Amino acid sequence: MRFSGIAPVRAYVALGHVLFAALTVVAWLHWRERTLQLDSACQIFKWIQNDGLQIEAHRYTAVLPQLLVKLFASAGASLKTLLLTASLAHVLVPWMIYGVIVHVLRRPWIGIAMAVAAVLCTRLAFYGVVLEVNYLLSYPFLFAAFLAAHAEDPDRRWPKWLGLGSLILVLLVHPIGSIIALFIIALFVIGANRRAWSLALAVITIGWALLGRIILPPTGYEQGLYSAVWEGIGSLRSGADQPALDFLIGHTWVYTTHYVALWAMLAVLTIILARKRSWAKLALVWVSIIGFILLNVTAYHMGETAMMMEKNFLPLAVMVALPLAMEVAQWSIRSQRLSWIPFALILFLQFRGISFASREVHERLFLLEELVSNARSAGGGKALVDTHELDAMGLHIHWALGYETLLLSVVDDPERATVVLATDKQLPGSPIVSHAFPIEDLDPQWFRVPVGEERVLSLQPIP
Structure with a gap:
């Protein structure tokens, strides 16, 4: 969908920019919480201390923030500036991708879906700046935008080949990227007249999922997760407690209401697709979501920290936000105007949750500050x-x-x-x-x- 003749889309796009601007402010204010703890502290230390690029677990396309930090380091910036750069880059890179999707590729509704996904399942994970899975909330939408451009005009070559490049971004940023890429490809294949290129991309994605572990052997941590999946299947059969499922349910209505917006949007999407009798698309959404939840339930059947548990479920936002935005794009202008208010409300509430989560993250930082003070004394x-x-x-x-x-x-x-x-x-x-x-x-x-x-x-x- 293009801007011309669709006035409501401008309001949606503007709200997306407001959201990313607000996230940038939070990243600026809470740079200490985001860069001085656990994985973030470890990896950012290596970026600064070691020569060359520090690639964790073959996540090659998550390197942009590191490049920015090294650029500023070569210019002699202070450590505070480097840490602030690392914190801001985590938001500025997705914001840049959002701008490309909306203003260069002219795919505003895909950009709007990306804005929703940025906060829909994110709370504590916002403070884990080096968690590569965060890029699955931006790279897949760039891939979807190129697929949409190619579907609109199959005779143009640049969307096809840039789409392949964006697929590589998705596949090399996280092992789960292949699952998300296949979901997006299937979403575009359903109902399409010309499917050859999409099917070719699907073959590439499946091939990488099967052979990637041979080309780039998994780390010990990743290999442990693969083994944990099989062990987790056994724990499901035995009826054992499932920490990942408890986390998902608990943060829906017990401890927090963090995932209420996700389930509400999924319910709306289900009603829309059922009324249109889009059974194939509805099946794709539900099978993907249930399968992805089961994958994480089995892989993390022994439990993890709250931030790590949350980051595991981040890609659910893509599986809900993208198909829903694609449906809203087909609505009448009046319906789009009316839906802007709940859209804005969801963004506000989820952003509020991210902002308030800084208090939880700061608790550990406060204890670290006390420990450093004792050591100096x-x-x-x-x-x-x-x-x-x-x-x-x-x-x-x-x-x-x-x-x-x-x-x-x-x-x-x-x-x-x-x-x-x-x-x-x-x-x-x-x-x-x-x-x-x-x-x-x-x-x-x-x-x-x-x-x-x-x-x-x-x-x-x-x-």
Whole structure:
């Protein structure tokens, strides 16, 4: 659908820009929460410390924020600027893709679907800036826009080949990308007159899903998830508790109402497709959603942190937002105007949830700040602390502690840098259980930690 003659679409598009602008503000205000914890701290540290591109688990097309950080680093920017860049890039890259879809490719309704998907299933995951699955809320819509352009005029070559390029973006950003790509291809194949190119893309996608693990062998973590799926099937048969399903249900009406908007939009989509008797499309949506939920339920049958649980369900937003927006695009102008209000309400409520989630994420950051303060009071440099004391303090995840405390201490006061690592005194030799790195190998441009004797830090109050 093009802009000409469709006045309501301008209001939708404008609201999408407002949403991304608001998300940019949140990314600016909460850059510390988004970059100084867990996976984000670990990966961003590597971006700054190590030469060359740091590609995690073959996620090659998630590299844009890293390129921006390295560009600013080469220009001599401060550590705070680099962390702020990493935080903002997570929003600015999708916003740029939104602009391309809406204003260059002239596919406003696909862009509108992308705006909805950006917040529909996102809350805590917004604060995990290096979670590559976040790109499955933007790259697939660029792919869909090229498919739509090709379907409108099959004789033009550029949508076809750029569509193939955008498919590569989807496939190389996350293993789940092949599932989302197949869903989008099927969505366009249903009801299409000329299907040859879409079917060719489907063959490429299926081929990559089958052979990709041979070309790019999975990491130990990914291999563990593949094995967990089979174990999870057994747990389903035995009727065991399912943490992933409990998370999905709990954050629908028990702990939060985060997923209410998702189910409401799915209900609306179901009614629309049923009234049109679009049974094939309706079956595609429901089979895809149920299958995707079952995949995550089995893969994460042993549980995970709340942020990781949430990120697993992010692609559900694509499976609901895109087909619904494609249906709304066919409505009358009056119906589109009337639907703008619930559309705006959903964006507001989901954005509000993202903003309020910063409080939960800040709790850990506050404890890390307290830990760094204690380490500095004990003399700074390198300090060791027992995992059980950290647990009592409220810091229950220890593997990234070294990255977190180093970045946090340097960004606050570069001359008083400190690294705190967790040890387990109940194990023989009290081994370090955090990821450790040689202090003397740190780049002095960014990290100047005093090299000397390790201090044992006690968090117990002094009587």
